[in-house]
């Protein structure tokens with residue numbers, strides 16, 4: 001789980017939350033209630049960020065925005081959507097990476113620029129944000145927020161004297177890092193994917209209109225048909241002239257985030273050609289082949305460990321059982337992210353099914369270990385239920401490096417695998433056996449696409465150079 005930076009909102013609302021990122025959604029569909037469809041699209045992407053949510057709608061003359069802190073259903077609990085009328089819209093759910101979790105940093109951001117109005121929603125994280133922001137400030141720019149996303153808006157606006165498209169093309173040379181963007185003007189919807197394709201972004205059709213989303217599950221939710229993923233380095237412009245695609249830069253070496261498949265994305269999504277559920281199941285199968293054990297049951301740590309546990313059970317022939325029950329209604333219930341609350345958090349979230357576990361040798365499958373809080377608590381819970389042996393299996397390699405491309409993983413001091421050996425981790429979580437999926441085994445699942453991923457969190461091989469911030473291991477513009 002991630003370490004939250006201190007901030008007004010964190011202190012009063014946020015638990016120590018899972019590592020997530022942001023979700024973006026855009027729609028161009030004259031004749032449809034685009035605000036409501038965006039709301040439903042964001043609902044489908046809620047797992048990608050729970051700090052704030054917002055929708056911006058355009059009607060040809062103006063862009064209107066409503067956003068706030070909280071879950072989509074909390075922010076739009078009243079009749080806010082009724083006031084947002086138009087034929088195109090964008091939306092955002094946020095999990096902060098640069099800039100605190102605070103109302104000023106909620107997205108979409110909306111500005112007036114040389115071409116009129118411009119709203120932007122961003123998933124990802126820039127790696128040269130400090131440098132860009134200093135450069136902009138030195139030339140008189142002012143900022144309302146502390147996000148890297150506002151830096152992107154400034155860079156685009158400065159180069160857009162001859163039109164937004166030209167501004168975007170030029171700005172993609174300066175902006176470094178991870179960005180999947182949806183942009184709205186009074187009459188255009190624009191989508192942009194960075195040249196490495198770090199974060200996902202896909203295109204669908206809805207009647208005569210189009211939909212853009214971080215994940216295909218959001219297209220399904222609004223009844224849109226998946227067309228394709230955006231190419232790394234591609235800009236898609238949708239207006240009354242139809243859809244135009246501009247391949248800006250030659251795609252660099254692809255660096256799709258492999259953690260989307262392991263943990264973040266919804267299993268029903270298809271990302272860059274691979275169904276997440278299928279990949280997760282395969283991870284479990286590979287895990288079973290790499291680490292065969294004598295056991296009586298395979299249990300998942302729900303929900304993100306479930307598909308891999310099924311794969312492990314299928315490949316090993318050991319029966320699959322639901323040995324841990326997840327409280328479906330667990331959300332943002334806690335108060336402060338301290339260790340005591342974190343420990344309690346595991347209990348609130350997951351409860352063992354004694355009848356399934358008592359006297360058994362258990363393979364417990366989860367997607368990952370970050371700090372070890374979850375696995376430590378779960379192993380202890382299983383022991384209390386009379387489990388004879390616990391083999392902890394992870395469908396990812398050990399996480400040893402921080403992410404600087406849009407995922408709020410802990411800094412390296414808190415990553416257990418960066419600090420301890422495999423044997424020390426096994427002892428510290430109290431398991432009889434511990435096995436992580438090998439990086440080779442993971443990449444083999446993708447066959448000839450095996451080189452198309454960013455695996456920096458496992459091997460420190462960063463596709464875009466990063467200057468690690470000294471103290472926190474995180475970027476901050478506070």
Ligand SMILES: O=P(O)(O)OC[C@H]1O[C@H](OP(=O)(O)OP(=O)(O)O)[C@H](O)[C@@H]1O
Pocket residue numbers: 001002017018019263301302303304305366367368369370371372373374375
């Ligand atoms: O080692 P830790 O620091 O405890 O982090 C690892 C856990 O965090 C994630 O789950 P999380 O509970 O965040 O969310 P989930 O319910 O979506 O799996 C992940 O699936 C692991 O279970």
Ligand SMILES: NC(=O)CC[C@H](N)C(=O)O
Pocket residue numbers: 020021022023094095096097098099105122123124125126147148149406407
């Ligand atoms: N997780 C993300 O994609 C966050 C987007 C952006 N960097 C922000 O912090 O608002």
Ligand SMILES: [Mg+2]
Pocket residue numbers: 301302303304305366367374
């Ligand atoms: Mg989990």
